[in-house]
Structures are given as structure tokens and as C-alpha cells.
Amino acid sequence: MATFKEFRNNVKPNWCPGCGDFSIQAAIQRAAANVGLEPENLAVISGIGCSGRISGYINAYGLHGIHGRALPIAQGVKLANRELTVIASGGDGDGFAIGMGHTVHAIRRNIDITYIVMDNQIYGLTKGQTSPRSAEGFKTKSTPEGSIESVLSPLEIALSAGATFVAQSFSSDLKQLTALIEAGLNHKGFSLINVFSPCVTFNKVNTYDWFKENIVNLSQFPDYDPTNRIAAMNKIMETNGLLTGLIYQNTARKPYEDLIAGFQPEGLARQDLKLTSDEFDKL
Ligand code: SF4
Ligand code: MG
Numbered sequence: 001m002a003t004f005k006e007f008r009n010n011v012k013p014n015w016c017p018g019c020g021d022f023s024i025q026a027a028i029q030r031a032a033a034n035v036g037l038e039p040e041n042l043a044v045i046s047g048i049g050c051s052g053r054i055s056g057y058i059n060a061y062g063l064h065g066i067h068g069r070a071l072p073i074a075q076g077v078k079l080a081n082r083e084l085t086v087i088a089s090g091g092d093g094d095g096f097a098i099g100m101g102h103t104v105h106a107i108r109r110n111i112d113i114t115y116i117v118m119d120n121q122i123y124g125l126t127k128g129q130t131s132p133r134s135a136e137g138f139k140t141k142s143t144p145e146g147s148i149e150s151v152l153s154p155l156e157i158a159l160s161a162g163a164t165f166v167a168q169s170f171s172s173d174l175k176q177l178t179a180l181i182e183a184g185l186n187h188k189g190f191s192l193i194n195v196f197s198p199c200v201t202f203n204k205v206n207t208y209d210w211f212k213e214n215i216v217n218l219s220q221f222p223d224y225d226p227t228n229r230i231a232a233m234n235k236i237m238e239t240n241g242l243l244t245g246l247i248y249q250n251t252a253r254k255p256y257e258d259l260i261a262g263f264q265p266e267g268l269a270r271q272d273l274k275l276t277s278d279e280f281d282k283l
Contacts, residue, residue, distance in 0.1 A: 004033040007042070009059040020171030020197030021051050021118050027174055028058065028087065028116065031181035037085055045074040047090030047099060050125045051118035051197070054089050068099030071106040074113050082257055085185060086113040092133040093123045096152050100132075103154070107161040107190055112255040114184040114191045117154070118171075120199035121206045128202030138205060155236045158192050159229060159248060165191035166232065166248040170211055171198065176244065183246060189255040196244075218245030 007029040015021045032042055042060035046052040047070035055062035061084070065073045074088035095103050095117045106115070121133040122140065129142035132152040139146050158166045165187045169177040177195060184191030196211050216239040218224055225231055232248040 002038045004029040007032050007059050011057050013057050016201045018200040023171040024195055027177040030178045034182050035185045041085055043077050043084050044087045045070050047094035049091035049094045051091040068094055071102040075111045078111050078113050089116045092119040093131045096132045096154050104161045107158050107163045109256050110189045117194045118197040119194050120197050122199050122203045124199045153241050159233050164189040164250040164253050167246050168194045168244050170196045214242050216243050
């Protein structure tokens with residue numbers, strides 16, 4: 001059985017020293033080993049951004065895609081080879097700005113992949129512009145007077161879109177993050193794991209200390225029921241989106257690939273299909 005170190009290749013990550021993305025890679029490697037994967041069973045598909053480099057750093061199949069398109073590629077990989085475990089990964093700009101249309105539809109489609117977003121509330125690779133996750137009033141080169149747009153709440157959107165697995169964590173909490181990635185890998189369906197990952201170079205507001213002070217760990221609420229969608233929505237709102245832990249899971253809904261396994265309407269399987277309008281009506 002592969003150890004977590006075997007999921008690391010010999011490419012040295014060039015993230016800035018202290019970037020949260022290092023710990024997220026470590027958690028992915030540990031989770032992959034803990035669920036019994038071998039490198040040849042895993043594919044890591046990433047988008048563009050500092051975090052998007054991760055597909056080049058993990059010893060597995062990998063593809064560094066284009067901006068905002070990690071999810072269409074990852075879904076295609078999974079449908080083409082259902083034996084593979086597929087992780088999609090990228091930043092908050094990648095997944096919640098240019099890629100948001102794909103994110104919402106991947107959530108509702110519920111193909112069995114695990115989507116790990118490295119959420120640093122800024123665009124790091126392009127040297128510090130406001131992202132959909134930046135707070136109102138957040139000053140960057142693109143918003144010198146402070147952001148005047150409201151902050152996107154990906155967890156609320158995910159629940160509204162019919163998500164079957166929603167979790168959030170903090171890059172510094174390696175134990176919780178590893179356990180959540182394991183749970184996401186074991187979940188049969190689309191898993192969204194949003195991870196606060198401080199950008200130490202460009203985000204001087206949402207720092208490690210800021211997260212430690214503001215995060216609300218679900219372990220504080222022993223009676224919390226992660227199968228209750230309304231309770232999940234309420235708790236996300238009550239905590240201003242700073243909740244960490246397994247927030248929601250629905251194991252009753254089958255993944256997309258199970259639902260299409262027997263989906264062969266007679267008309268579609270025919271090779272000689274020529275329709276009259278009457279036949280068309282009967283399809
Ligand atoms: Fe990490 Fe920010 Fe450096 Fe990018 S710019 S590697 S997100 S610390
Ligand atoms: Mg970002």
C-alpha cells in the first residue's frame with residue numbers, strides 16, 4: 001500500500017514560503033494514502049492560479065487545465081475511466097469567478113469527484129486583485145478604494161444547487177482537513193471541500209491569525225446534524241461562512257454515473273434512426 005510520501009513527486013513546489021497551499025497538498029497526500037489509493041488510481045486535475053500548480057506536484061495522473069475549467073476536464077476524466085479516483089483543485093478565483101458556471105452544474109450533476117478549493121480570498125498568481133471571496137471594503141490594486149461587491153458564499157450556493165457533500169476547513173488544521181478529504185474521497189458523488197488557505201504575500205487581512213480568531217469549528221456543536229440541509233444553511237449564515245467541518249452530506253442520492261449506467265432509451269441505441277414527426281412524438 002502506498003504511503004503518503006509516495007504521492008509526492010520530485011518537483012519542488014514554488015509557492016511562497018508559508019503559503020497555505022503546502023499544507024493542503026500534504027493533506028491530499030495523506031488522505032489518498034489513508035483511503036488505500038495507489039498513485040496509478042488517482043488523477044488530479046487543476047485550473048489556473050498559484051493553487052493550480054498542484055497537479056504538477058502530486059505523484060499521480062495529472063492535468064493542469066485552463067482557467068476555470070478544471071471541473072469539465074475532471075468530470076470527463078471520471079466518466080471516461082470510472083476506476084480512477086478524481087480530485088479537481090484550484091483557487092477561489094478559478095472556481096468561484098470564471099469557473100462558477102461549471103461549479104454549480106458539477107454540483108447538481110453529482111459526478112463522483114472531489115473538488116478541493118484553495119480559498120485565499122484574492123488572486124495570488126496575478127499579484128493581488130480582489131476575488132469573489134474578498135470581503136467588502138477589501139483594498140487591492142483592482143479595488144484601491146475597497147471592494148463594493150458583496151462576498152460570494154460558495155457553501156450556500158452549493159447547498160442551493162443540490163450538493164451531496166459540503167465541507168470547509170483551514171489549511172493549518174491538517175488533522176481536520178485530512179479527515180474531510182478522506183470523507184470526500186469516500187463519498188459517492190460530488191464533494192465540495194472549500195479550504196481557507198492564507199496567501200501570505202498579497203492578503204494581509206485574512207492571515208493565519210485572522211482565521212484562528214474567526215473560524216467556527218463545527219465540533220463546538222455536538223448536536224449538529226450534517227444530514228439536515230436547512231440546519232446546514234442556517235449554520236453557514238449564522239457563522240458568516242466561517243464554519244469548518246463536515247457541513248452537509250446526503251448519501252441517498254446516487255452519483256450521475258450510476259444513474260446513466262442503464263440509461264439506453266431504445267430510440268437512442270438505434271443506428272438507423274430516421275424520424276417522422278409521429279415517431280419523434282413517441283420518443
Ligand atoms: Fe501562495 Fe499567495 Fe504566494 Fe500564490 S502569491 S504562492 S497564493 S502566498
Ligand atoms: Mg485565490
